[in-house]
Amino acid sequence: MVNRRQVIVVGSGPSGSSAAFYLARGGVDVLLVDKESWPRDKACGDAQGGVFVTKVYKDMGIYDEALRLRSGGIRGARFSGVKEELATFDNGAEQPGTFLTQRRVIDDLLRRGAINGGADFLENFEVTEIIRERDYAKGVRAIYGGKEVEIRSDIVILANGAHHDLGRPFGIYNDDKDYVFLGARGYFEGVRGLVPGLIEEHYPDEIFYPGGYMWCFVEGEGTANVGVFIPEENLKRGNRRLEDYFTWWRDNTKIGQERLGEARLLGEIKGWRLPTCRKVPDNIYGNGILAVGDAGSHINCYSGAGFEYALQSGYAAARTVIDVLPKGDVSKEVLKAYKDLDASISDPLLKMNTAVRDKLCGDPQTYEEFLSFARSMPNYPHLNQYMAYIAFMTQAKKVDIKAEYGLDLSAMSGGGGH
Numbered sequence: 491m492v493n494r495r496q497v498i499v500v501g502s503g504p505s506g507s508s509a510a511f512y513l514a515r516g517g518v519d520v521l522l523v524d525k526e527s528w529p530r531d532k533a534c535g536d537a538q539g540g541v542f543v544t545k546v547y548k549d550m551g552i553y554d555e556a557l558r559l560r561s562g563g564i565r566g567a568r569f570s571g572v573k574e575e576l577a578t579f580d581n582g583a584e585q586p587g588t589f590l591t592q593r594r595v596i597d598d599l600l601r602r603g604a605i606n607g608g609a610d611f612l613e614n615f616e617v618t619e620i621i622r623e624r625d626y627a628k629g630v631r632a633i634y635g636g637k638e639v640e641i642r643s644d645i646v647i648l649a650n651g652a653h654h655d656l657g658r659p660f661g662i663y664n665d666d667k668d669y670v671f672l673g674a675r676g677y678f679e680g681v682r683g684l685v686p687g688l689i690e691e692h693y694p695d696e697i698f699y700p701g702g703y704m705w706c707f708v709e710g711e712g713t714a715n716v717g718v719f720i721p722e723e724n725l726k727r728g729n730r731r732l733e734d735y736f737t738w739w740r741d742n743t744k745i746g747q748e749r750l751g752e753a754r755l756l757g758e759i760k761g762w763r764l765p766t767c768r769k770v771p772d773n774i775y776g777n778g779i780l781a782v783g784d785a786g787s788h789i790n791c792y793s794g795a796g797f798e799y800a801l802q803s804g805y806a807a808a809r810t811v812i813d814v815l816p817k818g819d820v821s822k823e824v825l826k827a828y829k830d831l832d833a834s835i836s837d838p839l840l841k842m843n844t845a846v847r848d849k850l851c852g853d854p855q856t857y858e859e860f861l862s863f864a865r866s867m868p869n870y871p872h873l874n875q876y877m878a879y880i881a882f883m884t885q886a887k888k889v890d891i892k893a894e895y896g897l898d899l900s901a902m903s904g905g906g907g908h
């Protein structure tokens with residue numbers, strides 16, 4: 491095993507695979523490692539979408555295979571609040587670049603895309619520590635093949651997801667109680683009332699505000715990925731375990747009863763942590779180290795979506811490293827360019843979602859106002875949910891989203907998925 495590389499990427503989820511692929515394509519010597527045997531599972535709603543998802547799949551040459559492997563695309567969404575009256579946003583046709591694909595499948599395709607692009611890969615390689623010398627990251631220590639190993643590098647990219655602790659010595663960690671969520675999902679069969687192509691998010695109790703919900707994403711005939719997403723603080727207040735929300739929803743709500751009343755769980759319910767953010771966070775870089783994806787809290791605080799941001803941050807990290815490496819300076823001051831590039835790509839949509847969290851799903855009553863406002867819009871239900879969000883905030887709530895959130899709508903792209 492080579493014990494010196496230019497870059498080591500820790501974690502081969504979407505963020506790590508994206509970073510490793512663009513680095514290898516840029517001629518950088520890169521080693522991608524993951525502690526699991528692949529393919530591995532990941533608790534997720536399995537929804538992917540947005541301009542960047544298409545870009546990465548196309549750049550990697552996996553777009554057609556990703557289309558073939560998905561269970562479906564996304565045409566729109568249905569939402570409900572405490573009154574359990576649905577609002578539907580049906581674009582009429584499938585939104586380009588949207589995918590519902592189990593993560594065991596799509597993450598493996600991305601990982602293979604990175605390898606085919608030129609990255610070296612080791613599985614069952616568990617990083618235990620980032621080597622730190624004079625406050626610079628200098629490589630990793632790990633358990634591999636039952637032994638302790640050390641590989642040195644010029645830069646380490648942390649892509650090890652939401653449960654990570656490795657970045658703490660460099661100040662890279664998010665434990666902001668208002669923005670850390672917990673989520674869990676199960677695959678169910680016999681789910682009633684779903685419409686193929688329309689994903690569903692339900693906010694039936696005040697415990698879900700702001701920014702938490704029960705979801706149902708159709709997988710196939712009567713089968714769905716069903717889940718719960720809830721702020722950690724609310725979960726504590728609710729005095730219920732995360733997995734109890736499935737039976738609670740079924741037994742206490744009309745829509746939950748319809749969806750899960752006769753449904754059967756396939757396999758097990760799996761939970762995970764979601765460190766979310768309002769905009770790209772500041773603490774995602776240090777001397778010789780960058781954090782991408784969930785390791786850098788790239789999850790939006792309204793919907794819990796992080797897949798596209800994982801790909802975006804991996805791309806931004808790789809672009810920065812390709813520029814910086816030949817100059818021989820990997821100090822924090824120089825690597826700040828990563829955060830700036832990442833923010834220029836990711837912030838418009840993150841800020842949009844933050845505005846939605848603040849102005850529309852902060853409390854049950856405002857959310858009901860939004861749903862009835864949307865139902866009264868011209869062309870309803872054939873409209874995009876983001877158009878409805880903007881109309882509600884600017885017309886009904888008189889929010890100046892440019893002044894308050896720095897949101898320039900003309901600079902926004904993406905918005906597929908959820």
Ligand SMILES: Cc1cc2nc3c(=O)[nH]c(=O)nc-3n(C[C@H](O)[C@H](O)[C@H](O)COP(=O)(O)OP(=O)(O)OC[C@H]3O[C@@H](n4cnc5c(N)ncnc54)[C@H](O)[C@@H]3O)c2cc1C
Pocket residue numbers: 500501502503504505506523524525526530532533534535536537538615616617618649650651652654672673674675717761762763764782783784785788789794795796797798800907
């Ligand atoms: C319940 C739930 C539902 C969600 N639904 C959606 C959704 O529908 N759409 C969406 O866009 N987002 C969703 N998200 C968020 C999304 O799953 C994440 O944002 C995304 O997986 C981030 O990718 P990542 O590559 O940063 O991390 P991960 O996908 O978590 O990958 C991290 C990798 O690092 C590896 N690793 C960890 N520690 C080490 C170590 N010490 N050494 C080596 N390897 C290590 C892990 O094995 C793993 O493969 C959801 C999250 C949850 C919890």
